[in-house]
Amino acid sequence: MKLLRLGYVTAPLLGALWGCVIATTVAVAMSFATGAGFRPSWQALPWGAVMGLACLRGGRGTAVLPLAVGAVMLLAAGLAGVSPIAIDPEAALLARWSGTFATVLFSGLGLWKILVKVTPGKLTRHVFEAAVIRFLTGFGYIFFTAIVVIPFYVMVMTSLKNQAALVQNPLDFSLDLDQGLGLFRSYVELMRDYDFGSYLWTSFYVSVLTVLITLAFAIPGAYAVARLRFRGQTLFSRSILLIYMVPMIVLALPIYIAFSMTGLRNTLFGIVLIYPVTTIPVALYMLQGYFRGLPSEVEEAGLMDGLSRLRVIWSITLPLSLPALASVSLYVFMIAWNEFLLAFMLLDDPGKFTLTRGIASLNSSEVPRQHLMAGAVIATLPIMVLFLGLERFMTKGLTAGSVKG
Amino acid sequence: MMEPVPPKGMGPLARREARLAWGLLFPTLAAVALVVILPLLAVFWIAFKPIGLAELRPPAPVVREDIRGDLEEGDPDAYLRYRLRNSSQDQAITGVTLTDTWPEGLSATEMDPRCTLDGATLTCDLGDWEGGFRDQIRIPVAADPSYFEGPDVEASEPVITGRANNVLTSFSGFTLENFARIFNGAEFWSVLGVTLFYTVFGTAGALILGLFAAMLLDKSFTGQGILRGLYLFPYVAPVIAVAFAWILLFDPYSGSANALLMQMGVTSQAINFFGERPLALIMVTLFEIWRYFPLSFLFILARMQSIDTDMYEAADMDGASPFQKFRDLSLPQLLGILSVLFLLRFIWTFNKFDDIFLLTGGNAGTRVLTVNVYEQAFALSNIGAGAAVAVVIFLSLILFSLLFFRVMSREEGL
Structure with a gap:
């Protein structure tokens, strides 16, 4: 452990690791961008270690000596053909150059920032740990961004390509921009041949109705739990949480049976009937938390002035809690829009499909995968736009509700 | 002179308030009773009935x-x-x-x-x-x-x-056959084992990744808002969209992941990620972690930002190093939210159905209890056996919930 805290050990070690991280990142990114053969090479390790030595700081925070030595060594390595990433020689010249350039730039810049204050000799605990944390932070940003972005990138790009091209080279996501609007062929075909326009509309109005019904039930309920005194109040506010621990699949089975027997199965009326009930407990829980936080003096003033309780709720409490209502509505909309299990079990008739059910029906070997992915994009896009546009409300809603998974 | 005594029982005002409260709650109670309590009772009823989909x-x-x-x-x-x-x-x-x-x-x-x-x-x-x-x-x-x-x-x-004579509604013909069938044979225990693996590792993984992501974003810099929004994407996107994206990404014949691994020389032949026995379970667990780390991250971040900074300043004065501050200050402060999150996520992961159903359909050793409900009831057309599995799930949940409430009452307020 002590040995690790010597500057000329720490620097090449972190350098080697960082070199690997950057080489892998650049190789993956370039592969996905161009489809050409990029891969990290084991030579990234020694290469990064030298880079790390080069970034060591001199006595007064300068880097004159190590930087000079490092530059000479890196130049020698370059001449000897040591490179952190191996590139298929058939790749385009521009891709080869930008790949190499990006690797050098990002590993250099990154290490320079990571190794702030790291001097060749003994390091204090603070300096050492700060350097390690900076390395981990850099790694974290790359790691999380990669795991989040890659699936969505694949989703969008697949929807814009055709199956034959993808089977030939699954990594080649470059777009043929000459097609112009032809790029969006699968979207047009989905709308025209698979009736996705109507699924989109169905999903939209089912979700909006769910939001309205949920609010109509949850607002009075939440107000009662938050403000009024009655026996069983605490028990009630707790058991709300219990309700959404009941798994949907356990309920879906009897609901399926009951709906089959009453003829509600395969009707959108049945869906609109059942969706709000799955969201009311969450909405009630979120809203009662918010109502509790409102100052009760304002409401009491209203009562003193002769308003009835219901008037107080309508003209004092609700206007005050508009932000909370917005978060709850967004959140409920998201649940209803994304809901899959009930739609899948209860709807059979293609004329009544919601969007998620429609996508599930695309999952067969006869439907080309770009259509499937185009469907996925169509379902994801509205929720993402809503989410990014109203991120503040959404984040608040997600935290406040402790959220159903 | 009479001694002043507090009024006994409820006054007329209090009674009116309680009546109003129940009035306001009534629609919710009725709806919940109709769609949660009644179906639950029905599940217990059906579990003891020899009934198939056709009946x-x-x-x-x-x-x-x-x-x-x-x-x-x-x-x-x-x-x-x-x-x-x-x-x-x-x-x-x-x-x-x-x-x-x-x-x-x-x-x-x-x-x-x-x-x-x-x-x-x-x-x-x-x-x-x-x-x-x-x-x-x-x-x-x-x-x-x-x-x-x-x-x-x-x-x-x-x-x-x-x-x-309708088997479903008649008061006779109860049987333990469904339970005997599902408990019989090694299959049930392997399903239970798979469920526990998926639940424990899925929950723990999502929590650890969430903690890591929260620490990354617990400082202000330009673009912090964008990154926070981006990291929530897996959670807010429809499950069906991201599940199919994963399936395509890891497709054995034309998936990009396989092409990438082959190009990097990690493997010489294509891997069937969602079709091989131990690997498929690991993949669905990874999917679960990927999809739900944003949730843990959001909660942990909210808690982190409410920790008093004075404490850290005092620690700085005492010369604590960054790791020491994390271990001795941040972690104890976060322990409450972490344990609550663990239990909540544990229960919800245990309940999760859509993810595995979409990714593998419960094949290749990924059949968890919830998928087993569907499998028994609809694939094998034995509603009774499906309900019996649902009863098993529900009983385990009651157990977890009791545990949860003991932790919750200690960690008041989530």
Whole structure:
């Protein structure tokens, strides 16, 4: 452990690791961008270690000596053909150059920032740990961004390509921009041949109705739990949480049976009937938390002035809690829009499909995968736009509700 | 002088308030009772019934009516035919009766012994039917000219009634067969093992990744808001969209992940990520971690930002190093939210159905309890066994919830 805290050990070690991280990142990114053969090479390790030595700081925070030595060594390595990433020689010249350039730039810049204050000799605990944390932070940003972005990138790009091209080279996501609007062929075909326009509309109005019904039930309920005194109040506010621990699949089975027997199965009326009930407990829980936080003096003033309780709720409490209502509505909309299990079990008739059910029906070997992915994009896009546009409300809603998974 | 005493019981105002409260809560209570409590009771009921998907509809007598021969031509052999059958193949229907209204101008030349014609109303007493029963009633008929002006005989639907024993609603025929079936054999224990692996590692992984992501974003820099929004994407996107994206990404024949791994020399031949035995379970667990780390991250970040900074300043004065500050200050502060999150996520991961159902359909050793409910009830058409698995799930959940509430009451306020 002590040995690790010597500057000329720490620097090449972190350098080697960082070199690997950057080489892998650049190789993956370039592969996905161009489809050409990029891969990290084991030579990234020694290469990064030298880079790390080069970034060591001199006595007064300068880097004159190590930087000079490092530059000479890196130049020698370059001449000897040591490179952190191996590139298929058939790749385009521009891709080869930008790949190499990006690797050098990002590993250099990154290490320079990571190794702030790291001097060749003994390091204090603070300096050492700060350097390690900076390395981990850099790694974290790359790691999380990669795991989040890659699936969505694949989703969008697949929807814009055709199956034959993808089977030939699954990594080649470059777009043929000459097609112009032809790029969006699968979207047009989905709308025209698979009736996705109507699924989109169905999903939209089912979700909006769910939001309205949920609010109509949850607002009075939440107000009662938050403000009024009655026996069983605490028990009630707790058991709300219990309700959404009941798994949907356990309920879906009897609901399926009951709906089959009453003829509600395969009707959108049945869906609109059942969706709000799955969201009311969450909405009630979120809203009662918010109502509790409102100052009760304002409401009491209203009562003193002769308003009835219901008037107080309508003209004092609700206007005050508009932000909370917005978060709850967004959140409920998201649940209803994304809901899959009930739609899948209860709807059979293609004329009544919601969007998620429609996508599930695309999952067969006869439907080309770009259509499937185009469907996925169509379902994801509205929720993402809503989410990014109203991120503040959404984040608040997600935290406040402790959220159903 | 009387001693002042506090009023006993509830005053009229308090009573009015409680009444209003129950009034406001009533719609919610009714809806929840109808869609949560009732189905739960139904699940317990069905779990003790030997019932398959086909027996959902109770057995019922079915009748079809048509005229054979040409009445307009005055065909002497023309007859009215009722084709009868029992909709169930194995259950009896008792006391079947048929009634039908004949149009004006139609008369029977000969009557079936089981039937009587009273004015325009035909009544037949058909007795008891065995399962799979089929029969026909033929009544030779003749028609007056007035018949051809009015509606056809087929215009009025014949009504047929009978009493059948419905397995679903009858108070007899309880059995433990469903439980015996699901507990029998090694399959149940392997399903339970898979569920526990998925739940424990999925929950812990999402929590650790969430903690890591929260620490990354617990400082302000330009672009912090964008990154926070981006890291929430896996959670807010529809599960069906991201699950299919993963399936395509890890496809053994044309998936980008395989192509990438092969190019990097990690593997020489394509890996069937969602089709091989231990790997598929690891992949669905990774998917679970990927999809739900944003949730843990959001909660942990909210808690982190509410920790008092004074403490860290004091620690700085005492010369604590960054790791020491994390271990001795941040972690103890976060322990509450971490344990609550762990239990909540544990329960929800345990309940998770869609993810595995979409990714593997429960194949290749990824069948968890919830998928087993679907598998038993719909793939094997045995609703009773599916309900029995659901009962097992529900009982385990009660156990977890008890634990949860003990932790919750210690960590008041989530």
